[in-house]
Amino acid sequence: MAATEPFPRVVDDVTQAGIDAYAELSGDFNPLHVDPEAAAASEFGGIIAHGPIALQSFLRAATEWLGVEALPAGTSVAVVYRAPTRPGDAIAAEPRSVTEREDGRHDVEAECVKQDGTTVVSVRAVL
Secondary structure, eight states, rough: OOSOOOOOOOEEEOHHOOOOOHHHHHHHOOOHHHHHHHTTTTTTSSSOOHHHHHHHHHHHHHHHTTTOSOTTTEEEEEHHHHHOOTTTEEEEEEEEEEEETTTEEEEEEEEEEETSSEEEEEEEEEE
C-alpha cells in the first residue's frame, strides 16, 4: 500500500501469552506484566501490558500504509500513554489526521483505542 492510500485501521488482540512473549524478548519481567498476584495488589488491580504492546497496532498500520516491513530511518514517533492495556483488550489504531509535508513526508496523528472506546495511547508521528 502506498502512502497515497487512506491510513488503515488495524486491530491487535492483547493476550497474556503475547505479554509473556514480550517479557521474554525485552527482559522486562516487571510484576505488573507477568505476576497476577502482584499486579492485583497494585494500583492497576491486575495485569497490564507493556507500553509497546499498546502501540503495536499503530506501528503495523504505519508500515502497512507505507508498504514497508519496518519504519524508515528518519521516522519520529511520540506517544502519550493514557490508560492501561490488559489481556483481552482489542487495540485499534485509529488515524485522526494525516497531512503531507513539503518534504514529502507525512504528519500523522492517531490514537490506539480499546474496544470500549478508551484511548490507551495518543500518537504523533512523522513518516
